[in-house]
Amino acid sequence: MNDTLADPARERFLQRLAAAASQGGWQRLLLAKPVPQGAPPDLQRVLVRPLLLRGEPHFSFVYSHTTKDITKNLPVAEGLAQVAALLGASFRNAHLHTATEEVQLVLSKKGKGHLTAHAQVQGEAVAALQTTGTAEAHDRAKQRWLTLDRPFLAALGVATAQGTLVPAMARKWKQINKFVEIFAHALDSAGLTAKPGIEVVDFGAGRAYLTFAVHDWLRHSRGLEAKVTGVELRADLVAEGNATIARLGLQGLRLQQGDVRDWKAEPMDVMIALHACDTATDHAIHLGLQAGAKVILCSPCCHKQLRPQLLSPHPLRSVFQHGIHAEQQAEMLTDSLRALLLESRGYDTRVFEFVALEHTRKNKMILAVKRAQPQAAAMAAALEQVQEVKRYFGVKEQALETLLAG
Numbered sequence: 001m002n003d004t005l006a007d008p009a010r011e012r013f014l015q016r017l018a019a020a021a022s023q024g025g026w027q028r029l030l031l032a033k034p035v036p037q038g039a040p041p042d043l044q045r046v047l048v049r050p051l052l053l054r055g056e057p058h059f060s061f062v063y064s065h066t067t068k069d070i071t072k073n074l075p076v077a078e079g080l081a082q083v084a085a086l087l088g089a090s091f092r093n094a095h096l097h098t099a100t101e102e103v104q105l106v107l108s109k110k111g112k113g114h115l116t117a118h119a120q121v122q123g124e125a126v127a128a129l130q131t132t133g134t135a136e137a138h139d140r141a142k143q144r145w146l147t148l149d150r151p152f153l154a155a156l157g158v159a160t161a162q163g164t165l166v167p168a169m170a171r172k173w174k175q176i177n178k179f180v181e182i183f184a185h186a187l188d189s190a191g192l193t194a195k196p197g198i199e200v201v202d203f204g205a206g207r208a209y210l211t212f213a214v215h216d217w218l219r220h221s222r223g224l225e226a227k228v229t230g231v232e233l234r235a236d237l238v239a240e241g242n243a244t245i246a247r248l249g250l251q252g253l254r255l256q257q258g259d260v261r262d263w264k265a266e267p268m269d270v271m272i273a274l275h276a277c278d279t280a281t282d283h284a285i286h287l288g289l290q291a292g293a294k295v296i297l298c299s300p301c302c303h304k305q306l307r308p309q310l311l312s313p314h315p316l317r318s319v320f321q322h323g324i325h326a327e328q329q330a331e332m333l334t335d336s337l338r339a340l341l342l343e344s345r346g347y348d349t350r351v352f353e354f355v356a357l358e359h360t361r362k363n364k365m366i367l368a369v370k371r372a373q374p375q376a377a378a379m380a381a382a383l384e385q386v387q388e389v390k391r392y393f394g395v396k397e398q399a400l401e402t403l404l405a406g
Contacts, residue, residue, distance in 0.1 A: 007088070009113025013105040014084055016117075017096055021076050024057065026050060026098045029083065031091040039090035042066040042324060046086060048079070059083075066324050145180040145217060148173075152212040155244045176213045178354065182367065183214055183270075183297065189348075189369045190294040192269055198226045201291075202272040203260040203284050205230030208241045210274065215253040230255040231263065265290035275301040282399035285338060285368075289345055289404070296342065296368040299354055303331040331364075337389060337398050338366060343382035345404075346374030 020026035029048040042065045051060040051073060059079025063070040074082060087094055088107055096103040102118045146153070149163035158169045158176070165173055187193050198218065202211045211230035218226035232238050232255060241255040260276060261283045271288030273281060274297075281300045288296040339349040347368035354365035386401065 007107065007111055007113040009105060009115040010088055010107065013094060013096070013103060013113070013115055014080070014087070016103055017083060018080055020096070020098045021050070021057070021059075021080065024050070025100065026096065028097050030095040031083070031086055031093070032095070033091060033093040035088075035090055035092055040065070043090070044324075046091065048083065145177050145184060145221070146213060150216055150220065151248050152216055152244070152250070155248060156207065156209055156212060158209070172209060176209055179210050180213055180217050182354070182365070184217070186295045186297065186367055186369055187270070190269075191372070192294060193222065193224075195269065196225055198224055198270070199268040200226060200228045200270040200272065201268050202228070202230045202274075203263070203287075204273055204276050204280075205232045205237075205241070205255060207237060208232070208255060210272070211241075211255070212244075212253070214272070215250065219252065225252065227252045228254075231258045231260065233257065233259055260284045260287060263287055267291055268293050270295040270297070272297045274299040278302040279399035282338070282403060285342065285366075285400055286403040289342075294370040296347070296366070298338075298366045300331075300335060300338075300364060300366065303327075303334040333389065333393060333395070334398070335364060335366060337386055337395075338400055339368075340382045340386045340389070341398075341400050341404065342366075342368040344379045344386065346371050346379055 017026070017029065027049070031046040031048070032044075034043060034045075043063060044066065045064045047062045047064065049060045049062075051058045053073060057076050058073045059076060059082070061072045061074065061079070061082065063072070087105070088111070092107040092109075094105040096105075104116045106114045106116075108114075147163075148159045148165055150159075153159040154161050154163070157166060158173055159165055187198075192198055200214055200218070202208075202214065205211045208230045211228060215226060215228040218224045218228070230241065230253075232241075235257050238255045238257045245253050245255070260273060260280055265287050268288070268291045271284065271291065271293040273284035273288075276284050276298070278301075281298050284298060285296060335351050339351050342349045347370055349366065349368045351364060351366050389395070390398070
């Protein structure tokens, strides 16, 4: 831990915070990724904001525990000392937002720091500076997969009519660009970028920010005759989205009311399901498999099915006696089984962080790309791993496996 506290990147981060506090130009600081045994077991994150108390600047700390939030206000000097005490000892990640930049510090388990800074222009990150614990750094342009002047962004309230970012939509704008980046790389991996008439279906589209974005990127940036369908349960959102499509005269894009659990599987190239609750994610994956999708993109939400079934084999019993750990265990096992089942069907599968925890706790994504030449031995091995995991943790039933066996 002493090595972590002396890390150069950590020190530069604290210097940046102190400078921002002295100039009055900072907006918020998020401390995340608790250090095991370094933070209270139910403490998830700490949000720090500037505050004026009786005319004097203070740091307002909000400690987010599993079942409650605790607020403490400290004078600036004490606040800086408290951040320094928490960073490294209790938390490994820190995100600082100022009026001019966004700074992120990531500390590895060995205490090595990685510092990244993005300059902010009208709320949008446009340039980046990266260091890895040394004084050396380099500037690089940050690629944007869409531009703010695209008409759908103004129609959805992400940008103004003049093509500038609406400040309140900065997080959504980041999420849109990150998703399109992942989507673009997945299409390249699947060999779909040159396919005419590519079919994409997005289940649980909501207000359809990502549905519109995928359509725009495919049609405008790639020049593909893509057909994109957004499926949403709420009739008002479907009507609102279709009115926007008609007003903009968009071809190849439509929204339909429906539920993934009883949607008829028709041929598609890409299946998207973000934040489908509990076993709805399993139904979405199963539908994608039935439809022959070469790319499956899911961001699961809720993991209720497995938790009541799980055993905690010795010596893990003491680890999973805590509610938050049991919740994380159910999430980890559910998505691991989903990934293995996809691999057993001939897909290369990754499970990774989609967006930073600052934006949403539901930040995990499962990406599956159909292999050009699936190997029977690898598929059989994945199925055997599914059974091993189920035996070890006492899992009797998992929705995707049941659907695939039906």
